[in-house]
Amino acid sequence: MELSGNNFISENEVTAETFNGKLKHVVISCSDENFSDNYGLIGEHNGMELVALQHYGKEKAEAMKIKEGWYFVLRALTPEEIREIKFDARVSYLEMMSEVI
Secondary structure, X not given: OEEEOOEXXXXXXXXXXXXXXXXXXXXXXXXXXXXXXXXXXXXXEEOEEEEEEEEEOHHHHHHHOOOOEEEEEXXXXXXXXXXXXXXXXHHHHHHHHXXXX
């Protein structure tokens, strides 16, 4: 996998389903000692979301002068967004439990 700006590039097929339920805790590492992490992506993240996902096949990639592959962008959720998600989950749970009784 490669990183171009804030786009991850995978040679293997990636779909939205690939990320389903897997972005609660994300660890991103890099073995390239010369890599400059301008976007703060390297490290541990508690809560991320898939922002964009696009496949560029051979013809389109050549026309755009980019590498062929599946491009995707992840972003870290803010503490406020995480609190809101947890709150919504608690409310949903209470709603569900009140219907059971």
